[in-house]
Amino acid sequence: MESIIMTTTITTMKKNKKFGLLLCADDTDYVKKMYGGYYGVFVRMLKEEGETWDMYRVTRGEYPDEDELESYDGFVISGSRKDAHSNEPWISRLLIFLKKLDSMKKKVLGICFGHQILSRALGGKSGRSMTGWDIGIRTVHFSSSSSSSKLFQSLKTPPLLSIYEIHRDEVWELPPKAELIAWSDKTGVEMFRYGDHMMGIQGHPEYTKDILLHLIDRLVKLDFIEDSESEELKAKLDEHEPDREALRRLCTSFLKGGL
DSSP states (O other), rough: OOHHHHHHHHHHHHHHHHHEEEOSOOHHHHHHHHHHHHHHHHHHHHOOOOOEEEEEEGGGOOOOOGGGGGSSSEEEEEOOOOOOOOOOOOHHHHHOOOOOOHHHTTTEETTTHHHHHHHHHHTTTHHHHHHHEEEEEEEEEEEEEEEHHHHHHHOOOOOOEEEEEESSSEEOOOOTTOEEEOOSOOSSSSSEEEETEEEEEOOOOTOOOHHHHHHHHHHHHHHOOOOHHHHHHHHTTTTTTOHHHHHHHHHHHHHTTOO
């Protein structure tokens, strides 16, 4: 009887993983309506049965309590309209928090802005891309020389992956001891890994086509791009699809111990 109880307890513990989303963006009306906000977009891609996912709007100063941190298996940092290289108070506080998570060896996955701010927290540098905006589907190349290449092969990840991108900043310089995982003809650091516990992805594995179309329209309204450019960008999105399933496996395997 004791062995049965112990087996049940261990199984429950394995299923009851807990993660936190560090949300660095405001939800748009469209994303709220279609997905329940960006939280809904992320959990749709990453959440599995038995898991708990909490959300913290770090732009508003929301963070888990200090005594709760040990209970988390990992964190995801979202994208943002803000610059990861700025010194706004909320960004400075986020940098301190990420350094704390590094000291605890907590799993952290950074997406777009999250990729850049994670690099900065670990000692890297980011800023405006010299080649301007990258909007659309980008093919990224995995580095065959990285020590992680065999691990990616175990996930049957192809050497090239297509991913949605929408950014004008990039990682300029990797943190010391960080490893370049992937690059593209547009951006030198598409993915990096720091130890076994931190990873950044410049693109958006969580995005769907309709979200990207919506954000392109927003860039036009904000005068970041012209109408004519937006129509060209939208047309190119019909040419092929991102490798969303392979990217999902990559993210979940990293966060949950399989990578």
